Amino acid sequence: MPKIKxxxxxxxxxxxxxxxxxxRSKGYKSHLLTxxxxxxxxxxxxxxxxxxxxxxxxxxxxxYM
Numbered sequence: 001m002p003k004i005k006x007x008x009x010x011x012x013x014x015x016x017x018x019x020x021x022x023x024r025s026k027g028y029k030s031h032l033l034t035x036x037x038x039x040x041x042x043x044x045x046x047x048x049x050x051x052x053x054x055x056x057x058x059x060x061x062x063x064y065m
Contacts, residue, residue: 007061014050014058016065022050022058 015023028036029044050058059065 004063006064010058010061011065014062014065016062017049022055022062022065023047024050 013024017023025047026044029041033041
């Protein structure tokens, strides 16, 4: 049985926590920041967990994480 390749784009975007949950960073933080409030950009800094509905899809892309 051959090895499964890791999706390299997904590997750069997601990290796995110690308990096995998948962590992701939020979007809408790359450009046009002058029109967004300080509160909004500050909240976009914090990482969050992948939702339960997307968890299986991400695990398929990252077989060894």
